[in-house]
Amino acid sequence: MNRTRIEAHAKINLSLEVFGLRPDGYHELRSVVAPIALADGLELTESDETTSDSGYPDDLAVKAVRVLSRSCGVSRGVRIHMDKHIPAGGGLGGGSADAAAVMRALNRLWDLRLPLAELAALAAEVGSDVPALVLAQEMRQPVLMEGRGEKVSFLDEGAHFASLPLVLVNPRVFSSTQKVFKNCLFRVTNDPEIVYNIRQSWRTGRFDALCGACMNDLSESAMRLEPSIRAACDALAATGARIALMTGSGATVFGLTESVDMARTLAARLTSAGFWACATHTIVR
Structure with missing residues (x-):
């Protein structure tokens, strides 16, 4: 090299x-x-x-x-x-x-x-x-x-997963992973349906079902610690994205859209509102 x-x-x-x-x-x-x-x-x-x-x-x-x-x-x-x-x-x-x-x-x-x-x-x-x-x-x-x-x-080796257009929105703050986990209310029951529903809805192209299956146990903790994350999530939801959900321990939230063009339009609108925003998509084989 x-x-x-x-x-x-x-x-x-x-x-x-x-x-x-x-x-x-x-x-x-x-x-x-x-x-x-x-x-x-x-x-x-x-x-x-x-x-x-x-x-x-x-x-x-x-x-x-x-x-x-x-x-x-x-x-x-x-x-x-x-x-x-x-x-x-x-x-x-x-x-x-x-x-x-x-x-x-x-x-x-x-x-x-x-x-x-x-x-x-x-x-x-x-x-x-x-x-x-x-x-x-x-x-x-x-x-x-x-x-x-x-x-x-x-998630399902050998299966075909369609590329998902999406928009990312960040309120320009740094989210502390350690603090978010420390303040999280932990899950006490195991629900295997969550992963199953994401796998099946994505594989079969049922976009509404996929949006309904997505979730993040860390969201409330992060939003309590940094209210601007909730503001970013609310702003994204107001644009018409099909889902507005935090990724990881924050501070970025993402919204799935029905097209790349829509993702670009929403990203431009949210950038004008003062957020860091980016249109992108999941990568697939």
Whole structure:
């Protein structure tokens, strides 16, 4: 490898269930994660040391290089240049997306030939969202994330999922994942119908049913801590989006639309209202 450019695709959570604390201090989760077209641009260059110009003290992309090099006995380093487009602290998995893309790229460029499942297992050492993004980015399809994020599987391997146009809206605030989880009311019952309904409605193209199945247990906690997230959600709902739902631990909310043109129209309207907004779509094979 001399120098290579890659894209690090963000994600949305079509569902996010929180069941409480595990013995290891992490939260037990279950989530349907979908990769989207919005992406950071990364440039990787061979170097003696691993560095990044992101400006983040705990850069997950740097951590990803170190985990992979240590685990596979590689002594080389990588200099990472980032062209950021994914909002930080937005619930879109920006840092995790960068880490996942770096691990996927180095698996090829260093000729490691790690199976995808093994790469995802190593990704769990980097961050909770990274394994899901390794699979979702590589295969361009939705995945099911469980445990603290270390258990990942395809939502329905081999099935065709149509690309979903959507608009993202962020109230230009940073949402603290730690605070949102700390203030969340946890789920006490297991409802397997949530994932089933998303899988079936998306596969069969029943858009209304899909919108009705999407949910996020962290929404109320995040909106109590940061009322501007609720304002963004209300503003999005008022534009006519079919659903207005927070992704991850916030602060970004997303709305599914019936067309890319409608997503662009809504994004322009919400940008004029002072929000950060972006029209995009889920990526599929």
